[in-house]
Amino acid sequence: MIPPRATFPEGFVFGAATAAYQIEGARFGGAGPSHWDTFAATPGNVVRAEDGSTACDHYHRWAEDLDLVKAAGFDAYRFSTSWARVMPDGVTVNPAGLDFYDRLVDGMGERGLRPFLTLYHWDLPAALADLGGWRNRDTCARFADFAETVLQRIGDRVETVATINEPWCVAWLSHFFGAHAPGLRDIRAAARAMHHILLAHGLAMERMRGMGQKNLGIVLNFDHATPASDSPADLAAAARQDAIFNRWFIEAITQHSYPPEALEGLAPHLPAGWQDDMPLIGQPIDWLGGNYYTRHIHAAAPGTPWPATREMPGPLPKTQMGWEIYPQGLQGFLTRLSRDHVGDLPIYVTENGMANADLPDLPDAARTSFIAGHFGAAQAAIAAGCNLKGFFYWSLLDNYEWAEGYEKRFGLVHVDFDSLARTPKASYHALARALARN
Ligand code: IFM
Numbered sequence: 001m002i003p004p005r006a007t008f009p010e011g012f013v014f015g016a017a018t019a020a021y022q023i024e025g026a027r028f029g030g031a032g033p034s035h036w037d038t039f040a041a042t043p044g045n046v047v048r049a050e051d052g053s054t055a056c057d058h059y060h061r062w063a064e065d066l067d068l069v070k071a072a073g074f075d076a077y078r079f080s081t082s083w084a085r086v087m088p089d090g091v092t093v094n095p096a097g098l099d100f101y102d103r104l105v106d107g108m109g110e111r112g113l114r115p116f117l118t119l120y121h122w123d124l125p126a127a128l129a130d131l132g133g134w135r136n137r138d139t140c141a142r143f144a145d146f147a148e149t150v151l152q153r154i155g156d157r158v159e160t161v162a163t164i165n166e167p168w169c170v171a172w173l174s175h176f177f178g179a180h181a182p183g184l185r186d187i188r189a190a191a192r193a194m195h196h197i198l199l200a201h202g203l204a205m206e207r208m209r210g211m212g213q214k215n216l217g218i219v220l221n222f223d224h225a226t227p228a229s230d231s232p233a234d235l236a237a238a239a240r241q242d243a244i245f246n247r248w249f250i251e252a253i254t255q256h257s258y259p260p261e262a263l264e265g266l267a268p269h270l271p272a273g274w275q276d277d278m279p280l281i282g283q284p285i286d287w288l289g290g291n292y293y294t295r296h297i298h299a300a301a302p303g304t305p306w307p308a309t310r311e312m313p314g315p316l317p318k319t320q321m322g323w324e325i326y327p328q329g330l331q332g333f334l335t336r337l338s339r340d341h342v343g344d345l346p347i348y349v350t351e352n353g354m355a356n357a358d359l360p361d362l363p364d365a366a367r368t369s370f371i372a373g374h375f376g377a378a379q380a381a382i383a384a385g386c387n388l389k390g391f392f393y394w395s396l397l398d399n400y401e402w403a404e405g406y407e408k409r410f411g412l413v414h415v416d417f418d419s420l421a422r423t424p425k426a427s428y429h430a431l432a433r434a435l436a437r438n
Helices: 035-040 058-071 095-110 126-130 138-154 167-175 187-210 232-255 260-269 274-281 328-342 365-383 426-435
Strands: 013-017 076-080 114-120 160-165 216-227 287-300 309-312 347-351 388-394 413-415 422-424
Touching: 013 114, 013 347, 035 126, 058 095, 058 422, 076 388, 095 114, 095 138, 114 138, 114 347, 138 160, 138 187, 160 167, 160 187, 160 287, 167 187, 167 216, 167 232, 187 216, 187 232, 187 260, 187 274, 216 232, 216 328, 216 347, 232 260, 232 274, 232 287, 232 309, 232 328, 287 328, 328 347, 328 365, 365 388, 365 426
Parallel strands: 013 076, 013 388, 076 114, 114 160, 160 216, 216 287, 287 347, 347 388
Antiparallel strands: 287 309, 413 422
16 A cells, blocks of 8 residues: 555655656647757667657646646646757747746646746757757856746746756766767767766756745756675676766765766766866755666676676566666665765655556556555655655656657556547556545
């Protein structure tokens, strides 16, 4: 059973999360092309070459979607603003794009839903990608302009602002593994993106503080980096991956430094003078968001280039993504964050959920049990002293799962991608029962 609302601290925030490119429909409302459109248009990058041009047509169906958030008993809705919608060429404002987000936050207000905004969830305007995207330092200044433009319009009605969603994915997954746009496999590009995405965060923080905007943070992803064995080589391999995935971004923000286990491979590729940016990157945040899905098991891969690791399959039950279900990792990273990095700073679980090959009429028991396990892990972290303030389920709707296309279904609400009909799943109803105020 999903632990009910009453078993969490008073005022704990429950929300559902989405992201612009994954649900809105990028062809509507005068949005410009993003690097995801061009990545998806290149054969071999995305399953069935699917893209976000229609997605869930949230651009037109947003009112119905907010009604679903409300009816589930959620307090808050986490959404993102598409840079390519607001500034189709990365610079020039599209009034219709800002009008859309204005309607959306007003719609949340009308329903008593608290808006948790993420400025950048990966839809970089193609025009900026042409100039080098996150490899180009200028993109960071353009991002601060984008942040200012969005907040001038809706900043008075959002409760929190996150600059970036999952910088590891923006940088490493996209420039080292080549799995996401722009699809590069280049350690130098990855190192530069690892630094520039943080610089963009820092510049936007400075700009938003100057505007008087409150409640500013960032959303990082965390996993549980597990060594494949107790051998010194595997322990060191897991430590390197832990430094790249779990420590690089948070230590830059809280300690103004990068972990030595990651710098050993990345330092030669960082932009010259990167150290001078660290005070800007490390300015205080008001809250931290953490996304958690699984653990990864790492072994040493001698004879291969740095980081000289390989990922090993694990024995636990897996989601449709092939990710092991490991709620203990959620408790582990939350307590680690409080203990080692942020102390009493408010933390939110800004994403957690599972993909399941479900249809609307199936019992959806796996997702319900996944939520129950991860709510329990969050409660254990709170009991251990973590200042956890809220939990957002990923995702409200089945949606565009990036390089996996539409096949992997994370939604509490089923979407028929032909008719675009929404049907709440059994897990939606189970969560609604848990969140009901008695
Ligand atoms: O769908 C993504 C989301 O965009 C970012 N975090 C992980 C989710 C599941 O892969």
